[in-house]
Amino acid sequence: MAETVIRFGIIGCAEIARKISRAIILAPNAQLSAVASRSVEKAAAFAKANNFPPPDAKIYGSYESLLDDPDIDAVYVPLPTSLHVKWACLVAQKKKHILLEKPVGLNVGEFDKILDACEIHSTFTFAGDEDFLKNDIRVKPDLDGLGALGDAGWYPIRAILWAADYELPKTVIALRGPVLNEAGVILACGASLHWEDGKVATLHCSFLTHLTMFVTAIGTKGTLHVDDFIVPFNEKEAPYATSSKSWFNELVTGWEPLPSQNMVFVDLPQEACMVREFARLVGNIKVNGAKPDQTWPTRSRKTQLILDAVKTSIERGFEPVEIAN
Amino acid sequence: MAETVIRFGIIGCAEIARKISRAIILAPNAQLSAVASRSVEKAAAFAKANNFPPPDAKIYGSYESLLDDPDIDAVYVPLPTSLHVKWACLVAQKKKHILLEKPVGLNVGEFDKILDACEIHSTFTFAGDEDFLKNDIRVKPDLDGLGALGDAGWYPIRAILWAADYELPKTVIALRGPVLNEAGVILACGASLHWEDGKVATLHCSFLTHLTMFVTAIGTKGTLHVDDFIVPFNEKEAPYATSSKSWFNELVTGWEPLPSQNMVFVDLPQEACMVREFARLVGNIKVNGAKPDQTWPTRSRKTQLILDAVKTSIERGFEPVEIAN
Numbered sequence: 010m011a012e013t014v015i016r017f018g019i020i021g022c023a024e025i026a027r028k029i030s031r032a033i034i035l036a037p038n039a040q041l042s043a044v045a046s047r048s049v050e051k052a053a054a055f056a057k058a059n060n061f062p063p064p065d066a067k068i069y070g071s072y073e074s075l076l077d078d079p080d081i082d083a084v085y086v087p088l089p090t091s092l093h094v095k096w097a098c099l100v101a102q103k104k105k106h107i108l109l110e111k112p113v114g115l116n117v118g119e120f121d122k123i124l125d126a127c128e129i130h131s132t133f134t135f136a137g138d139e140d141f142l143k144n145d146i147r148v149k150p151d152l153d154g155l156g157a158l159g160d161a162g163w164y165p166i167r168a169i170l171w172a173a174d175y176e177l178p179k180t181v182i183a184l185r186g187p188v189l190n191e192a193g194v195i196l197a198c199g200a201s202l203h204w205e206d207g208k209v210a211t212l213h214c215s216f217l218t219h220l221t222m223f224v225t226a227i228g229t230k231g232t233l234h235v236d237d238f239i240v241p242f243n244e245k246e247a248p249y250a251t252s253s254k255s256w257f258n259e260l261v262t263g264w265e266p267l268p269s270q271n272m273v274f275v276d277l278p279q280e281a282c283m284v285r286e287f288a289r290l291v292g293n294i295k296v297n298g299a300k301p302d303q304t305w306p307t308r309s310r311k312t313q314l315i316l317d318a319v320k321t322s323i324e325r326g327f328e329p330v331e332i333a334n
Numbered sequence: 335m336a337e338t339v340i341r342f343g344i345i346g347c348a349e350i351a352r353k354i355s356r357a358i359i360l361a362p363n364a365q366l367s368a369v370a371s372r373s374v375e376k377a378a379a380f381a382k383a384n385n386f387p388p389p390d391a392k393i394y395g396s397y398e399s400l401l402d403d404p405d406i407d408a409v410y411v412p413l414p415t416s417l418h419v420k421w422a423c424l425v426a427q428k429k430k431h432i433l434l435e436k437p438v439g440l441n442v443g444e445f446d447k448i449l450d451a452c453e454i455h456s457t458f459t460f461a462g463d464e465d466f467l468k469n470d471i472r473v474k475p476d477l478d479g480l481g482a483l484g485d486a487g488w489y490p491i492r493a494i495l496w497a498a499d500y501e502l503p504k505t506v507i508a509l510r511g512p513v514l515n516e517a518g519v520i521l522a523c524g525a526s527l528h529w530e531d532g533k534v535a536t537l538h539c540s541f542l543t544h545l546t547m548f549v550t551a552i553g554t555k556g557t558l559h560v561d562d563f564i565v566p567f568n569e570k571e572a573p574y575a576t577s578s579k580s581w582f583n584e585l586v587t588g589w590e591p592l593p594s595q596n597m598v599f600v601d602l603p604q605e606a607c608m609v610r611e612f613a614r615l616v617g618n619i620k621v622n623g624a625k626p627d628q629t630w631p632t633r634s635r636k637t638q639l640i641l642d643a644v645k646t647s648i649e650r651g652f653e654p655v656e657i658a659n
Binding site: 024025027028031180182184185186188199201203207209211213215217218219220221223225227228229230231232234236237240241242243244250252253254255256257260261262263264267268278280329 | 349350352353356505507509510511513524526528532534536538540542543544545546548550552553554555556557559561562565566567568569575577578579580581582585586587588589592593603605654
């Protein structure tokens, strides 16, 4: 049986939309149908520059007109975080599925407002940059507002939750010494997360230091390390290192066994996998009348809860913040 | 000019002494001359099992008799930490140079007592193990006392200081949730270190999780990562990864340039390099009448200061502890 093909529209022409429009073109069960910007010219230029399939792809000069197009099943929203509540709720009112950029909201209250309106299926992509400390929307309190915490911290928080099998920590404590800009937006910060069973995680996020992304999970009997867990070094490959039951040799001059370096080869870029998963879930609702799957919104809400707790801990002078789900 | 050869004695037959006796044999400017244990039989068995050069190497049935041997230039002391002050001071009284296992003391007060007595040249080797939670000396409050912090934490603290060019942090804060045994000895803990200029470091140490050692230093323009900085995976090689001015490609689907994987090949095992450095410094004093070099004791004292601060922060309920040099 052929997969149901889901027709996507995009509102907003942010840089990151270029990556996701390619992913929509690559995903076998997705189709790029329309793009909207605040002007027809901007939308047309974006469509042309990003290989929108002519002549089918439609061009809209306003977000509202795209949302009114009955041929659109799902809308990708790469707008600044502070506009998420407004536009995500409008997409929901128009009875369309939504693929929303991270962070979902400025806080878990906004997250829940969107979730209540939408029963969304959300998943997330990267939008990192670092040559932008003066002008980028991510350092303006009225636009993205959460700065490095929302833009960069989202990923290590999610990776940590993944490693903890999505069990929420009991307590979150921000590290001292976060860096804020004059407007109070976080440019760099860190935190420790503490679980009831004794698990501990630390995270750092920063707009101020060299591109670095890793997750190391250390268990009783083994260790996993990934160095490119957000944007892959190379989109065809996924390298990771594992070690298990390693100890020292007799004279403590070497390891036995050595950690192993592993590689997974992938057919589709990760964001195309994401679009395929999204379109599969939407297809399930559209064709089979399935109820919206809660897996991704639940994971995202947990991520946002921790993000909120880090921000609260900073505001409260690095006091521990208890997580109540 | 040939290097001056320094004659070593070892007091105590700990496991780690096997590694260092090999290093003394391998170092071109060092010679293994004597071993002492609390019985002649034990010392003889140790010498035989560890290839002490017959017939020159002497066997002593007490530590004191080795210290009285005028042919010994330097003494390696792998005794439990709680015995360091007593034996290190005695070695100093006998006017011999001392190579002392880490951690130097149970606290910086003990460290200074040893330093006052000795003007030592100290450097350190690894003695990790993990299948010993019940019986090993490192979990007994009357022997090593500092548990995972002294035995395992010493290394990440030193690595962090190395990355900070040995500048002391201003503040040290233990992470909540350290694991202690019934006797109050630390089995696992963590801390964050904060410098005046905004640098931050975090460290974890544990007797409870899989063998893992890494240091990642992230600067404004580059990142360095080493996965085997304490005991090498393989003693002939030193692998490390660096990246510099990496950013994403145009579509944010990959990195440009990729981090580079590098390898240094070494002639001598690292502990033999340490013994060679130690013997070089001793030779300089012995032959040239040089003053004791302060590089290593200074670095070790800073390490001990931070170790003390982590312990103090745990004892004070995770309050920040200011470092005064």
